[in-house]
Amino acid sequence: MPINFNNKTFAQWCELYIRIVVRDGQRLAQIIQSCSQKNFQAYLYATSDISSVLTAELNSDKSYLTAYACLHEFDAKFWQNPHPFLLNGIIEQKFANNRYILVRNDESPIAKAVAKKNRFKMDNQLGSEGTLNLIHRWQEVQTATIIDIKPSIVFNTFIKRKAIKIGLSPFAGCDDMLWQYDVNDMRGDGEVPFWCAGAKNEATLSQRLTDVLNIAYQQKIDILLFPELIMTETLENQIATWLRDNNGFEPVIRLVVAGSRHVHQQEQNNSYRNCCTVFNQIGDIEWQQEKRQPFRLAAKEAKSLLNIKQESFEPTCLSNTMSIRHTLLGNVATPICLDFIQDEFWAKLPINLFLVPAMSPNLKRFEDACKNAGARWQASAFVCNAKPSDNDKSVLAYIPSKQQPNLTLEQTFLFTVEVKVDMN
8 A cells, every 4th residue: 555654654653663563572573473474475465554453452463463564564665765854853753652763774884885794683683673574663762852863964075985084083181181179069979070171281282183183184084083071172173273274175084073071051050061072074063962971980080080089970961962963974973981881862773873982991881882883773883082091992993893993003192994885
């Protein structure tokens, strides 16, 4: 039957998905698994009206298979005729006072370039989910979450490329920054707020930053990533100015993820936004992402960083917004540090490329998060850590493949990695 995808059919699709997949997917998979191929195909090619399916009771194997056939038809026909909102926004519905968005896995150019022999099976190809074999899913999200998804043309020149080059620059660490705290502001269970108040020697960091940008341009790096909380407003402005003056006329660098910095909330004492700013090739802001997960220091860590004995916390205004840009490399996002490994909602959204600024003692948990993202969405992830004492803990590059790319140390503060892409 022809399907007119409008608000009514999206609502019906969502309701049917929730009823037979979200609420009873295990039973549905069991029924499909035990059905003969001949009978199963007969159900799939039978014509069913979704309105009648939704009003019928799910009281037999036949009723489940009839409902699944209807769901399968919606899934296949929407795949053939994608809605523009999947590129320029989101499709969402409310059901039983819960909010759902429609998501699907699109193979990104990085994933497509991985040879078949080196590919892992994705989560939706395994177990009960693999038995259902559905392309789309209706994913529940929190009511207040703002999903800021827009198209971006930053990678439009990549259409004939066979590879891209990514630079990761741990050019500064926590020892290079000034940290402040307020022992008179004890919140919660007696935790002390702490924040980054700038650089100890901004001139030194400014020269390092200039060197990194110049070498990145010489090395023809496409994407440049900096760590968390090693930026200042002056250094961010330096990046924007350098891109405009040195990269704008003959662009080489297409995207700079300028790590993050603490931005003071003027209307509140000891309250900050941990904000990641992303610049395009001419130094304009392409998007910003604020941190969503709270971070705490144990007493031992607070003693080392702040020279105080109390447990401490980062007093950030936790963001409800998740910024995603739809590009020729797929959906790109920049969750900050703990958000990537702890925020469950980043894991639920179909992100193809994560660019992660971090400040962490090691990257072990990031490795695990990369593998989870690869298994769920065939996502690639690149993590740049604030300069630790050991280079092995500085950067991480992951693609959804059994063979991982090699990182090259170009100079003291710049690693590069070349990744194959298939833009067809």
